[in-house]
Ligand SMILES: Cc1cc2nc3c(=O)[nH]c(=O)nc-3n(C[C@H](O)[C@H](O)[C@H](O)COP(=O)(O)OP(=O)(O)OC[C@H]3O[C@@H](n4cnc5c(N)ncnc54)[C@H](O)[C@@H]3O)c2cc1C
């Protein structure tokens with residue numbers, strides 16, 4: 300089975316406090332630590348498990364600038380066979396539709412049976428997988444946390460729905476799935492693994508290479524444009540307890556007792 | 563001509579989802595002076611019940627009735643919607659499990675813009691809808707402009723807009739079934755099989771009055787002990803956010819949120835939890851919420867009553883000791 304996994308390089312929210320820059324044109328990027336979007340690691344792990352069971356190969360692809368190469372390499376160290384970086388000045392400022400359009404053009408240069416994306420990335424949109432599938436006219440399922448390969452034409456997938464219940468579906472290949480966290484336990488990537496793939500070539504493809512004619516990519520083609528970043532105006536919010544730890548605990552235990560929080 | 567506004571109604575077994583009336587308020591916030599049409603798909607009597615209920619809140623109700631929609635498959639429905647919706651309409655869909663499945667592809671097939679997970683609208687400027695979104699799990703917000711000239715599919719975050727129960731309309735129910743099904747159904751390349759219910763765990767957190775809830779901030783499985791110790795001292799139960807379940811440190815049945823359990827405790831402690839909307843969506847009944855987080859800007863402090871900016875690994879054991887002392 301030929302599997303493609305779409306991955307995005309994002310600021311690691313576990314490692315950074317995200318702040319807005321002075322004029323609100325961007326977030327403060329100077330000291331940000333970046334990593335692979337959390338959901339994408341689960342998608343790559345799932346691809347590895349499928350390949351190891353039924354054979355085939357895995358390609359990881361990212362739309363981004365040169366820095367995105369490092370996350371592609373990380374996923375190759377994890378076990379993906381190939382990486383492709385889709386990068387061009389003309390891609391800058393693309394909205395979701397633009398990114399999906401670029402991915403589609405890249406995908407048409409290959410031959411894939413299964414495409415995996417993460418359920419969502421740093422802007423919480425959850426849009427790329429569904430748009431890409433519709434553009435390719437392939438079937439789609441979102442929030443997948445079970446995949447069973449039936450044969451080379453069909454798979455069974457479980458979608459996670461409200462209450463943690465599972466919606467089981469049968470799907471025809473080729474198809475696109477967005478992967479939910481918890482589907483597996485992504486393997487650890489050590490420094491040795493990264494070293495092993497350090498010299499592997501990752502082709503960088505631009506507008507000409509993928510024969511992209513669409514007007515819908517880049518800033519000018521975007522139907523959805525980000526105007527600014529801002530810190531939400533704080534509503535009432537929590538009363539923050541101040542003082543020494545002892546004082547805070549005094550106050551807190553008192554409150555908890557009053558509210559029935561200590562039995 | 564003004565653009566038409568549509569709201570997709572989620573319902574289950576004849577019961578309308580909370581988002582159905584939230585969409586009324588959301589649509590009003592768009593700043594477009596046009597009647598709002600509810601779109602309701604399903605089959606049989608249950609569908610009729612839902613349509614009647616919606617006619618009180620929406621000027622018009624479009625009904626798609628088909629046996630194949632007894633359980634709605636987003637892929638099948640999308641095709642039917644494309645046949646009946648105008649290409650320049652504004653279609654509001656709740657940003658939840660079904661909406662996320664349907665909406666992105668629907669926008670592509672309608673040739674409309676896609677605006678995901680909007681939390682507020684600030685009106686129309688020169689053919690652009692100005693909206694507010696959150697990024698980085700609510701740490702910062704952005705304003706976006708969405709070109710609505712060729713229509714737009716907009717997903718709306720559940721629980722943000724207040725349900726509008728004030729409407730007393732006698733909306734017209736329009737049966738769109740034959741128009742939607744005129745060309746038949748496409749043979750679905752994704753076929754629904756069944757629902758597998760979530761497993762029941764050792765504790766039922768939906769019944770707990772005191773919940774000590776732990777998130778990714780606990781950092782390591784070995785640290786989980788301090789959470790159980792605190793819960794025991796308080797006489798409560800341990801629940802958690804999603805990453806704790808993903809890491810297999812606790813059972814799925816202890817997960818609070820839209821893809822976990824809906825809880826209604828009196829007191830809820832959020833320890834090392836950032837406060838993502840999918841987590842908060844599982845907390846009902848306005849409990850007294852205490853958040854402990856080392857990041858003073860964590861979004862959880864917006865929803866909590868009381869906040870403590872501290873490292874839970876230090877703070878929680880001290881709190882436990884004090885409670886145990888108090889109890890003697
Ligand atoms: C479709 C869908 C459904 C979902 N359903 C759910 C759901 O049902 N329930 C759910 O919880 N999530 C759900 N999620 C995931 C959700 O979006 C968030 O990713 C998740 O809630 C984050 O969990 P968290 O707050 O524990 O982790 P994080 O967001 O990583 O936050 C960890 C927090 O801990 C703080 N912290 C770190 N270390 C310490 C320390 N030592 N002391 C104090 N504080 C510390 C950090 O400042 C941070 O605020 C869903 C997502 C999707 C896409």
Ligand SMILES: Nc1ncnc2c1ncn2[C@@H]1O[C@H](COP(=O)(O)O)[C@@H](O)[C@H]1O
Pocket residue numbers: 304305306307336338339360361362363395398415416417418419420421422423424425426427428
């Ligand atoms: N720039 C990108 N390059 C490759 N894949 C992406 C990119 N942006 C988003 N994706 C994929 O789409 C998923 C969902 O992201 P989003 O729709 O942006 O929330 C991610 O988990 C990735 O799999």
